[in-house]
Amino acid sequence: MKNKITRLIIVSIISLLALSVIQGTLIKNTYDLKKENFINKAKEAISKIDDYTPGLDSLNIKWKTFLMDKLDEYSLNNLTKKEVVNELRRITDSINPLYIEAYNEELKKKKLGYNLKFHKVLKNITLVTERKKDTIFKGKNNPDFKLLGSEFENVKELQVSNSYWHTERSFSREINKKELSVNYELHFESRDYINIDKWQVIVLGKMKLILILSLLIFLVVIALLYYSIKSLITQKKNADIKTDFINNITHELKTPLATLSLATKMLKKEEVKNKPVVIDSVINTIERQNTRLQKLIDQVLNNSLGYHEISLSKQTIVIDQYLNTVLNDFLLSVESKKISFERDCSLKNKIALDKFFVTTALFNILENAVKYGGTKINVSCRIENNKNLCISIVDNGIGISKKNQELLFDKFYRVDTNEIHDVKGLGLGLYYSNQIIKAHKGTILVESEKGKGTTFTIKIPV
Structure with missing residues (x-):
């Protein structure tokens, strides 16, 4: 596919150059004829x-x-x-x-x-x-x-x-x-x-009319070539993203399905049927894997929503109380990892937002910070220009290159992590977080440098 795009670009450039030469020659010939006719009339007049x-x-x-x-x-x-x-x-x-x-x-x-x-x-x-x-x-x-x-x-x-x-x-x-x-x-x-x-x-x-028409035709041809090549590149990118998504979701589904299959086989064994303790353990395993499968399906269905499809149920909350509760809940979910966690959330201001969706967005960003090597996370909040609530999440992880930052919030997009082999995901977390903040008429900004950590800043109008 990449070779086809390269060949298409080369052929397009050659065609455009050929068209430019032909059009330039025609304009030059027209100019010479107009010039000769004009000068002859002037000579004839005098x-x-x-x-x-x-x-x-x-x-x-x-x-x-x-x-x-x-x-x-x-x-x-x-x-x-x-x-x-x-x-x-x-x-x-x-x-x-x-x-x-x-x-x-x-x-x-x-x-x-x-x-x-x-x-x-x-x-x-x-x-x-x-x-x-x-x-x-x-x-x-x-x-x-x-x-x-x-x-x-x-x-x-x-x-x-x-x-x-x-x-x-x-x-x-x-x-x-x-x-x-x-x-x-x-x-x-x-x-x-x-x-x-x-x-x-x-x-x-x-020659005004001829020149204007020639310029318009030339611009239209360039625009069409640009649009065609851009569409082809976008299609290839989307195809690659979908392929990655299918591979990721397949990988994510295989583990619980394999566990369920193994648990089912164990329940069929005669020696297990007479051991209630083992049966209870297997049933608990089946429930956990079933819950995991349900969460994966819900993640695909819900996290694919655009911001205009998200129906908000806003509540007025006190900023410091809400944010500290969210951070405490997050810390409980990562107790097994050694993370240095700092917070600066002392604002007593009130703001209207959908607690469920904003919590989901914050969790997605915090999980990413941990997932991509962050061992030190700093969370701070402030009111900027009396207009926006700004929540900054800073980590000391692997960082994100400038090229990847442009695509970070695209659906199914995942940053290339060749050096990290245990990072799993569907590429929907940051996309969904961005849609949630957009639904609140806010924005998410990212600042990062490869190897020097990342800063996410969420801005929600007060």
Whole structure:
């Protein structure tokens, strides 16, 4: 059974991991699709703003015309490459505020529902003549050169497009009284980027329903697995407890039944029939064993009751009188054992309780203290916070481990006592005691450490 549970747990964990991977992959694919769709719509919304807006178009013509003039000067060796790039930066910086303002006005007309920024980045400027290919600016060798637009960090996923500007240029210039003709081709490459505030959050927001449903399904699966495994473990525990109970009750019944069988056989013998003294002794033995059997049956029937099934008949008692009487009766039952017994029960307060049931509960706990190695028992009582009667029973026995303390008051449960071979019982005493105290709306607390004794504290509302 244990191996089956272990295999079930392993298979469940593997299945849960597989489900997590599959569900994670599906969510990732859905996110990628939603993201792509969102970005494409944003690109589509701003795709024609730069080229088809008169205000922006005139600004673009201004810096392009300025650049062509500077390239002409470069072709005539009047400017260096660096000076051309610096002049381009100067002109774009000067018109950029107007460009941003005009661009934002156009974005407002689109009513996108989110904040969007745009800028154009220079990637390459190349002049091609009959003799050579001359690179003025190359993006790979330089940091991004923002031509126009707002400042933000470029994200590859938010690249809108690559722009190519190709034109042929021819002009003549008189230098040193000589007419000089210049011809070249301009290859100008730029890239357009957008930036959307918290665009990942916007995409996730569009997936809200999918994410919530996925999380709920995942939690339901985990809950079902947990419930199934817990139920199986509980069933195994109950089966083990019932098996132990059957073994214990069988053991308990065997002794009186064997004695009764032996006594019956003795009564059948002819030599016994003529001896009244022997017959009386055998009959007394039969009565004792019959009483023992009856007590075992009553213990199983009565001690299996839950607290809601216990019908209390409360009486008002004086605490010290009642408790001292109970302890005196208990001492008489253990006269054959050497026990050091101390008590502190001087409360004159009155309390309403069912004497029969509470006495049974106290006897069960005291018997356990003796049964599990206690040679010194200390019983004390007090009123706590003017609300509860607290009765503490302390012993110096073998103690109870933390793991066993959690199960101590379960029906049929018995602490594993491998080192003690003469401890008998059905595992009902502490369960029944707990039910009795619960019926009085009280509690039983246990404090213990292996090898250092145990303290039971009964609390009953005054």
